[in-house]
Amino acid sequence: MAKEENKGITAKKSEDMPEWYSQVCLKAELADYSPVKGTMIIRPYGYAVWQKITDYFNKVLEEKKVKNAYFPLFIPESFFKREAEHAKGFAPEVAWIETKEQGEKYALRPTSETIMYDSYSKWIRSWRDLPLRINQWCNIVRWEVSDCKLFIRSREFLWQEGHCVYEAEGECDNETLMFLGEYKKLCEELLAVPVLAGKKTEKEKFAGAKYTTTIEAFMPDGKALQCGTSHNLGQGFAKAFNIKYLGKDEKEHTPWQSSWGFSTRLIGALVMTHSDDKGLVLPPKIAPTKVVIIPIYKEVDKAAVLKKANEIKNKLKKYSVELDERDEYTPGWKFNEYELKGIPLRIEIGPKDLEKNQVVLVRRDNGEKKAVSIENLDVKVGEMLLDIQNSLFKRASEYLEKSIIKVDNFEQLNNAIKHRKIAFAKFCGSIECEEHIKEKTGGASSRCIPFTQPPVKGECVRCSEAARYWVYFAKSY
Amino acid sequence: MAKEENKGITAKKSEDMPEWYSQVCLKAELADYSPVKGTMIIRPYGYAVWQKITDYFNKVLEEKKVKNAYFPLFIPESFFKREAEHAKGFAPEVAWIETKEQGEKYALRPTSETIMYDSYSKWIRSWRDLPLRINQWCNIVRWEVSDCKLFIRSREFLWQEGHCVYEAEGECDNETLMFLGEYKKLCEELLAVPVLAGKKTEKEKFAGAKYTTTIEAFMPDGKALQCGTSHNLGQGFAKAFNIKYLGKDEKEHTPWQSSWGFSTRLIGALVMTHSDDKGLVLPPKIAPTKVVIIPIYKEVDKAAVLKKANEIKNKLKKYSVELDERDEYTPGWKFNEYELKGIPLRIEIGPKDLEKNQVVLVRRDNGEKKAVSIENLDVKVGEMLLDIQNSLFKRASEYLEKSIIKVDNFEQLNNAIKHRKIAFAKFCGSIECEEHIKEKTGGASSRCIPFTQPPVKGECVRCSEAARYWVYFAKSY
Numbered sequence: 037m038a039k040e041e042n043k044g045i046t047a048k049k050s051e052d053m054p055e056w057y058s059q060v061c062l063k064a065e066l067a068d069y070s071p072v073k074g075t076m077i078i079r080p081y082g083y084a085v086w087q088k089i090t091d092y093f094n095k096v097l098e099e100k101k102v103k104n105a106y107f108p109l110f111i112p113e114s115f116f117k118r119e120a121e122h123a124k125g126f127a128p129e130v131a132w133i134e135t136k137e138q139g140e141k142y143a144l145r146p147t148s149e150t151i152m153y154d155s156y157s158k159w160i161r162s163w164r165d166l167p168l169r170i171n172q173w174c175n176i177v178r179w180e181v182s183d184c185k186l187f188i189r190s191r192e193f194l195w196q197e198g199h200c201v202y203e204a205e206g207e208c209d210n211e212t213l214m215f216l217g218e219y220k221k222l223c224e225e226l227l228a229v230p231v232l233a234g235k236k237t238e239k240e241k242f243a244g245a246k247y248t249t250t251i252e253a254f255m256p257d258g259k260a261l262q263c264g265t266s267h268n269l270g271q272g273f274a275k276a277f278n279i280k281y282l283g284k285d286e287k288e289h290t291p292w293q294s295s296w297g298f299s300t301r302l303i304g305a306l307v308m309t310h311s312d313d314k315g316l317v318l319p320p321k322i323a324p325t326k327v328v329i330i331p332i333y334k335e336v337d338k339a340a341v342l343k344k345a346n347e348i349k350n351k352l353k354k355y356s357v358e359l360d361e362r363d364e365y366t367p368g369w370k371f372n373e374y375e376l377k378g379i380p381l382r383i384e385i386g387p388k389d390l391e392k393n394q395v396v397l398v399r400r401d402n403g404e405k406k407a408v409s410i411e412n413l414d415v416k417v418g419e420m421l422l423d424i425q426n427s428l429f430k431r432a433s434e435y436l437e438k439s440i441i442k443v444d445n446f447e448q449l450n451n452a453i454k455h456r457k458i459a460f461a462k463f464c465g466s467i468e469c470e471e472h473i474k475e476k477t478g479g480a481s482s483r484c485i486p487f488t489q490p491p492v493k494g495e496c497v498r499c500s501e502a503a504r505y506w507v508y509f510a511k512s513y
Numbered sequence: 514m515a516k517e518e519n520k521g522i523t524a525k526k527s528e529d530m531p532e533w534y535s536q537v538c539l540k541a542e543l544a545d546y547s548p549v550k551g552t553m554i555i556r557p558y559g560y561a562v563w564q565k566i567t568d569y570f571n572k573v574l575e576e577k578k579v580k581n582a583y584f585p586l587f588i589p590e591s592f593f594k595r596e597a598e599h600a601k602g603f604a605p606e607v608a609w610i611e612t613k614e615q616g617e618k619y620a621l622r623p624t625s626e627t628i629m630y631d632s633y634s635k636w637i638r639s640w641r642d643l644p645l646r647i648n649q650w651c652n653i654v655r656w657e658v659s660d661c662k663l664f665i666r667s668r669e670f671l672w673q674e675g676h677c678v679y680e681a682e683g684e685c686d687n688e689t690l691m692f693l694g695e696y697k698k699l700c701e702e703l704l705a706v707p708v709l710a711g712k713k714t715e716k717e718k719f720a721g722a723k724y725t726t727t728i729e730a731f732m733p734d735g736k737a738l739q740c741g742t743s744h745n746l747g748q749g750f751a752k753a754f755n756i757k758y759l760g761k762d763e764k765e766h767t768p769w770q771s772s773w774g775f776s777t778r779l780i781g782a783l784v785m786t787h788s789d790d791k792g793l794v795l796p797p798k799i800a801p802t803k804v805v806i807i808p809i810y811k812e813v814d815k816a817a818v819l820k821k822a823n824e825i826k827n828k829l830k831k832y833s834v835e836l837d838e839r840d841e842y843t844p845g846w847k848f849n850e851y852e853l854k855g856i857p858l859r860i861e862i863g864p865k866d867l868e869k870n871q872v873v874l875v876r877r878d879n880g881e882k883k884a885v886s887i888e889n890l891d892v893k894v895g896e897m898l899l900d901i902q903n904s905l906f907k908r909a910s911e912y913l914e915k916s917i918i919k920v921d922n923f924e925q926l927n928n929a930i931k932h933r934k935i936a937f938a939k940f941c942g943s944i945e946c947e948e949h950i951k952e953k954t955g956g957a958s959s960r961c962i963p964f965t966q967p968p969v970k971g972e973c974v975r976c977s978e979a980a981r982y983w984v985y986f987a988k989s990y
Contacts, residue, residue, distance in 0.1 A: 071631055072587045072619060080580030080647060087581065103557030104564065109621075109652055109669055110549045133621070134609045135656075142549060144586075144610070144621075155545060155554055164841065170557060175586055175652065179612075192586055364641065 043376060045315055053257040053308075054185075060307055061186040064316040064377050074182045074191035078300065081377065082187075084324035085303055086194065090173060092226055093196065096218050102169040102198055107151050109175075110142040115150035118276040122149065125243020131179035131191075144177035149244065149269070149295060152199050153277040160201060162282040166291060167211075168201040176299070187304035188261070188513050195299035201279065201291045208292035212268040215296040216249045219264035222298075227306045228319040228429035229253050230436045231263055232458075232508055234484030239467045242295075246270030252483045252508070254436050255308045258456020260483045260512040263305055266296035304513075309432050310401075316378030317400055319428050320355075320421040327357040327417060328379045332367045332386035344410075345385050348395065351414050355421065375400060380424050381417065401428055440508070446476075449497055449509060453477040458510040462503030464496035472498055473509060483508040520853060522792055530734040530785075531662075537784055538663040541793040541854050551659045551668035555777065558854065559664075561801035562780055563671065567650060569703055570673065573695050579646040579675055584628050586652070587619040592627035595753040599626065602720020608656035608668075621654035626721065626746070626772060629676050630754040637678060639759040643768060644688075645678040653776070664781035665738070665990050672776035678756065678768045685769035689745040692773040693726045696741035699775075704783045705796040705906035706730050707913045708740055709935075709985055711961030716944045719772075723747030729960045729985070731913050732785045735933020737960045737989040740782055743773035781990075786909050787878075793855030794877055796905045797832075797898040804834040804894060805856045809844045809863035821887075822862050825872065828891050832898065852877060857901050858894065878905055917985070923953075926974055926986060930954040935987040939980030941973035949975055950986060960985040 043063055047055040061067045066082035078086065097104065110133065116123040130143045145151065152170070160168060173196050184190045198215060202208040216233060223229045231251035241248040245267040253261045271290045273279075283289045310317040320326045329349055333341040342361060349359045358379075360370050367384070374382055384396040395413065397406050401424050408416055441452040442460045452459035454477075463469065463482070474481055485505045496503045520540055524532040538544045543559035555563065574581065587610065593600040607620045622628065629647070637645060650673050661667040675692060679685040693710060700706045708728035718725040722744040730738045748767045750756075760766045787794040797803045806826055810818040819838060826836045835856075837847050844861070851859055859875040866872050872890065874883050878901050885893055918929040919937045929936035931954075940946065940959070951958055962982045973980045 068632060068635075070585050070628070071592075072585050072589060072628075073614070075585040075587060077585065077632055078583040080582045083582045084580070086583075103561070105557045105560045106555040106563075106671060108547050108549050108552040108554065109654070110552060112549060115548075132611045134611050137550070137659075151547070151549075154548055158545075177586070182614075194583060 044372060045313055045376070048313055049256065049311070056313070057304075057308055058186060060311050060316055066303065066307070066316070067186045069184060069186070072191075074179075074184050076184050076186050076190045076192075078194070081324065082303060085306070085318075085322060086300055088322050088324065089222070089226070089302060090196070093218075093222060096222075097171055097198075100169070100214070100218070102171045102200075105170050105172055106174065107145075107148055107155070107172060109145055111145050111148070111151045113141040113143065115154060116143065118150065119244045119273055122244035122273075129178040129180045131177050144179075145174070146176060146178050147295075147297075148172060148174075148197055149199065149273055150277070153273050153279060153293075156199075156201060157277050157279045160279055160281050160291070163203055163284050166201055166203050166281060167207065169198070170200070171196055171198040185304075185513075187300055187307070193300050195297050197295060197297040200294045201274075202293070203281070203283070203289070203291060205292050208268055208294050212249060212266050212294045212296070215294070216251060216264070216266040219266065219296075219298055220251050223251060223253065223263055223302070223305070224429065226319075226321050227302065227309075228321075228425055228432060229263070229302075229305050229309050230429065230433040232436070232484060232486060234486040234508070236265070236484060237463075237465055237470060237482045237507065239470045240482055242267045244269065244272055245295075246272070250484050252510075252512075253305045253309065254439050254458060254510065255305070255513070256435070257308075258439070258511065260458065260508075260510040261301070261305050261308075262483075262512065263302055264296070264298035267294060269293040269295060310428050311378065314372075315376035317428070318378040318380060319425050320380040321425055323378065323380050324356065325358045325379055326355045326421055327352055327381045327383060328370075328374045329357060329359040329383045329385065330367050330370050330374075331359070331361065332384060334387075337387040337390075340390060341385060341387060344390055348383065348385065348410065348413065352417055354414075355417060380421060383417075399424060443497065446473075446498055449473070449480075450477055453480045453509065453511065456511075458483070458508050459497075460506060460508055461497035462492060462494060463505060463507040464499055464501040465504045466496075466499070466501070469496060469498040477509075477511075479511050480509045481512060483510050483512065521849060522790055522853070525790055526733065526788070533790070534781075534785055535663060537788050537793055543780065543784070543793070544663045546661060546663070549668075551656075551661050553661050553663050553667045553669075555671070558801065559780060562783070562795075562799060563777055565799050565801065566699070566703070566779060567673075570695075570699060573699075574648055574675075577646070577691070577695070579648045579677075582647050582649055583651065584625055584632070584649060586622055588622050588625070588628045590618040590620065592631060593620065595627065596721045596750055599721035599750075606655040606657045608654050621656075622651070623653060623655050624772075624774075625649060625651075625674055626676065626750055627754070630750050630756060630770075633676075633678060634754050634756045637756055637758050637768070640680055640761050643678055643680050643758060644684065646675070647677070648673055648675040662781075662990075664777055664784070670777050672774050674772060674774040677771045678751075679770070680758070680760070680766070680768060682769050685745055685771050689726060689743050689771045689773070692771070693728060693741070693743040696743070696773075696775055697728050700728060700730065700740055700779070700782070701906065703796075703798050704779065704786075705798075705902055705909060706740070706779075706782050706786050707906065707910040709913070709961060709963060711963040711985070713742070713961060714940075714942055714947060714959045714984065716947045717959055719744045721746065721749055722772075723749070727961050729987075729989075730782045730786065731916050731935060731987065732782070732990070733912070734785075735916070735988065737935065737985075737987040738778070738782050738785075739960075739989065740779055741773070741775035744771060746770040746772060787905050788855065791849075792853035794905070795855040795857060796902050797857040798902055800855065800857050801833065802835045802856055803832045803898055804829055804858045804860060805847075805851045806834060806836040806860045806862065807844050807847050807851075808836070808838065809861060811864075814864040814867075817867060818862060818864060821867055825860065825862065825887065825890065829894055831891075832894060858897060860894075876901060920974065923950075923975055926950070926957075927954055930957045930986065930988065933988075935960070935985050937983060937985055938974035939969060939971060940982060940984040941976055941978040942981045943973075943976070943978070946973060946975040954986075954988075956988050957986045958989060960987050960989065
């Protein structure tokens with residue numbers, strides 16, 4: 037029997053969330069720190085979660101007629117400079133490579149608008165080439181980060197970036213929102229992470245965009261986490277990169293563009309939202325293994341128990357089930373191990389269960405134990421997995437809902453932030469007011485202007501100007 | 514009607530293969546040159562081919578219990594230096610990034626042995642953790658390239674790299690060969706590209722490996738193309754990175770390691786092997802679209818023809834079929850377009866075909882035209898696609914076979930190389946002889962020592978030492 041080391045989480049989620057979070061990621065073997073400052077390693081279990089996300093989203097891309105491609109990691113310095121706001125926005129984040137060649141400096145891509153749109157200007161000739169919809173799955177480098185927070189913030193991460201070109205402004209608006217809608221679905225239906233959707237304020241929009249839309253999740257420590265953004269880029273990049281098309285009217289036009297992306301950061305939102313002091317909790321739809329079977333036996337019962345356990349495994353194949361037959365670990369060690377790893381459902385089967393033709397199901401989300409007849413087990417397991425998925429989403433949604441505090445004045449806003457809530461406030465939209473709020477609250481920023489607005493009457497929460505819209509304010513990652 | 518520009522290939526494969534190859538890649542829209550020196554853009558059509566390869570190989574990985582992960586792009590300089598041969602081998606190829614931080618220089622990964630094995634030394638504790646099998650899909654940077662040959666040679670490319678750790682040497686040997694075998698299958702069964710499999714000589718083995726195995730394809734211009742390698746790394750990296758495990762005997766041991774990889778270069782082999790003066794030719798199994806339907810009609814027949822064309826499209830769904838209904842292009846323009854893009858099978862349907870309840874099938878590989886009844890069309894299309902796949906492989910295999918010239922002496926070897934063949938020669942294995950051969954033949958190198966050897970008697974093809982084995986020599990990409 038192996039020496040059973042204590043691998044459990046030693047920090048409490050409610051007491052020291054950063055330490056707890058780091059331990060969950062490390063001990064569930066989702067990720068590891070790397071010897072390269074500011075970077076992380078995505079371990080096989082974490083990568084399996086990422087692959088579930090990419091598989092899901094590749095289907096969405098196909099449906100929406102977006103094609104995958106791959107552009108160079110290197111971006112010439114002169115490309116950045118063509119769109120002034122974009123260059124300014126990304127300047128502090130960029131890593132450059134040393135070359136012994138004369139001439140241009142190359143950045144490692146912090147985002148790929150410029151290198152892609154240079155090609156677009158060659159590929160797009162007429163209305164027949166539009167809409168053009170291209171996506172890229174790749175690694176991204178943002179060098180300003182020096183302390184790595186696993187999945188949430190690191191010098192290198194993985195993402196997808198979609199880059200579309202349209203004839204008309206309305207089409208660009210529609211699809212900017214359509215892709216944001218797909219992000220919301222991904223978060224809520226696959227990851228069971230509820231999000232707030234809306235527009236970013238002027239201060240928070242993407243460098244070079246006409247406007248930015250976003251989805252924002254709210255973590256248990258009272259911080260918002262941006263989970264994906266979709267930008268209407270207007271015509272600024274098209275003009276900077278000389279993208280033109282010949283219209284049906286035989287005249288030259290400047291097209292409209294959008295870009296949209298989400299990253300491995302989603303895994304951070306997933307982990308923080310659902311996990312507990314025993315370790316990771318994964319909603320069944322995103323879990324690489326949904327069900328684990330643990331046989332319990334003394335030597336005399338071994339053959340009979342394992343035979344039945346294997347039968348059950350075959351019966352439950354469609355749920356990505358694992359049977360842990362290893363003799364070198366005790367059942368108790370295995371319980372801890374699979375709880376740590378967040379497997380949604382555990383099936384225990386021992387000699388007494390055999391007699392009663394039953395198994396014991398144990399839910400990871402709430403610890404509920406239930407003896408269940410082996411008859412129709414596949415249907416019952418399917419129902420229970422669905423219930424786990426729904427319960428996790430419901431619990432997270434209730435938390436999000438009760439975290440939103442509608443405020444009437446600055447004091448209330450400040451108070452809400454102090455209590456780690458989302459302040460929902462009327463706002464004038466000025467950058468000055470937003471900077472003031474950030475300073476006075478110790479870091480709260482506008483998260484989004486929700487698409488559905490209550491009536492807006494009266495003054496801005498901070499100044500005496502008329503409010504333009506209701507805005508969510510919160511601290512954030 | 515659109516102005517019909519001439520997009521055809523203007524160079525001949527038999528006369529100017531480099532220009533022909535570049536035109537095929539560009540005009541079929543597989544790839545494009547990038548404004549960043551030495552790099553390329555993989556366009557959606559080329560990326561779709563790459564995705565077919567990655568999907569195929571991810572299934573192999575799952576079957577072989579290899580898990581995907583992701584390690585940082587950045588490799589500390591000190592890591593390279595730990596394995597002396599490895600550092601020396603890769604020194605000329607490495608790009609470094611500028612940082613304003615004190616301390617270490619970071620390379621952009623030219624391969625990931627060192628950064629991965631540093632983690633392995635932390636993750637591996639006992640025999641229970643072995644075998645460890647991890648794969649990574651990522652971008653690779655090799656800076657010495659300054660002229661890009663699309664897919665074949667560029668400063669950045671995409672690849673997979675598998676890195677396994679075993680308790681025993683025999684296990685490591687077996688799986689090194691097993692993964693090479695999977696590469697051979699991928700090339701031959703999916704891409705219809707026949708390859709020679711064998712060991713590399715001392716001179717050509719991977720920097721830091723105990724030995725390297727390889728698969729080599731042979732291009733129509735008389736150059737070999739290395740399509741994948743699988744290395745038994747021995748225990749050198751394990752010692753350099755301090756990877757140890759506690760055996761069942763409760764003692765500490767040094768494990769054995771392998772690494773293996775193939776890259777987007779495979780697409781280059783695919784394109785060169787099968788394509789012709791009309792453009793790309795894709796074997797059906799790797800073609801993102803296997804069948805295209807071109808309706809042919811005058812206004813009066815339009816509705817009837819399109820109705821039937823759509824019926825056929827639905828019937829053939831499983832073959833990834835496209836129906837080109839666009840009115841702004843003529844059927845003739847479309848024929849050229851899909852020939853250029855290498856769609857394996859074209860279905861033409863016009864009013865006369867409707868009368869006869871038939872369609873006309875046109876094969877891309879040999880241009881054969883055949884009228885076929887719509888009855889059981891799906892079965893006939895399936896058979897024809899299979900026949901195209903097999904014909905392409907057969908043709909390429911015959912070319913490979915007849916390119917191999919068994920030689921008895923250096924003159925014959927030199928002559929074979931001059932005639933753009935593969936010289937199959939007895940060889941002593943010395944680096945000196947190999948360098949001599951390279952110099953005297955104007956660049957031929959050993960490609961591999963095939964696993965199945967004819968009897969080896971007599972002298973080396975170049976010196977008077979006894980020959981150790983038969984070796985393939987050829988010029989190469």
